[in-house]
Amino acid sequence: MTEQRWGDGHGTGLRDAGEQEAHAWRELVATARRTVADGLVVGTSGNVSVRVGDTVLVTPSGVPYDRLTPDDITGVGLDGRQVLGTLVPTSELPMHLAVYRTTDAGAVVHTHAVHATAVSTLVPELPLVHYMAGALGGPVRVAPYATYGTEELAGNMLRALAGRSGCLLQNHGTITYGATLDQAFDRTAQLEWMCRLWLTASSVPGLTPSLLSPEQLAEAQERLRGYGQRR
Template identity: 45%
Template sequence: MLARERVAVVDHAPSLSDLTPGRTGNLSVRDGDRFAATPTGVPYDGFDASDVPVVTLDGDVVAGEMEPTSEVPMHTGIYQRLDAGAIVHTHSPWASTLAVLGEELPPVHYMITAVGRKVPVAGYAPYGTDDLAELVVAEMEEANSDACILANHGLVAVGEDLPTAIENTVHVEELCRVYLQARQHGEPNELTDEQLAAVEEKFESYGQSDV
């Protein structure tokens, strides 16, 4: 059951070590109406594919030797309402700094278009709750963003697959760092909607063309 996705979780979970302290992060990858997720409270290199929990979009665990991440409600909420193939949640330091300030990440650099035109901030709710899931999904929907800062908590980012979701997480963390550093020296300039639209158009042809 979700054999490929469970292997992907094992392969990509160690990348969380560079993004979040201790065992505070989690990730998942979806196939249809189920997803494979990191187990809760386990070192990122401390489990194998048979341990990886498989969870339905209703939150029921249907396979795996270990219990899933405590953030299952947030993962199910995002998968139920957003077009996401994978989710990464971290307590990365620069995004978490904005989180404790209760501030969104504005469009101060063109690379924000990798996830949208801003990264909104969702209001605080206890971790692992339906309330938090609802706040996060609502902000992501309203902002049409693939990432969201969680007030007094951390960051969540999505992508079509795990490599993309991880890359989006790294992009947002780096932009949070640049933004907060820039604020120490002045008022950061924000890109306009027209400037962001031009970048989005250029990104449509970015990368290698099909051979």
């Protein structure tokens, strides 16, 4: 297995970054590339960020993920002021910063996943077709449409995220957050899967998908808290 070589850098931010930021940037780029590989993003239509202390590392605007290099590290403070790199941060920076300012998020993933985006045009909330909605905090809401990159969209998103770790953005896509990049990505993938499941089930002529009750979801949420290996 050969080590992947990153191409020639575009920016100069790496020389100003500490070891922790450089490591986090590599993980961020790997996660961003994974969104493309898994079909959650086409081209540069999504964005990824991770928090390191009071610095938010974020994918730059309009740069294909397979072209990102260590020198392209892009970081801003929680006030939005650029503190690392020379490339312009993603246009969706207001959404990312709004999440970090109001939650304990360690990472944020935003995509234009096709099934989730389709659902966002149909309903104000993803129907409770599967108990994994509990892993996102409950029924997944749809944030009303607003122009991308605006504070209005960030505000709509925050209201839809209340008590949740993910939501749909009407006629736009998804946003999820987690303690780590892996958790944020996994929640995005799970949300897209649930949207695909509902669209598939609801497309059968003459039949309507059965949905979980709030009580059934609450019971599943309780069990999910103890799911996985204990260290």
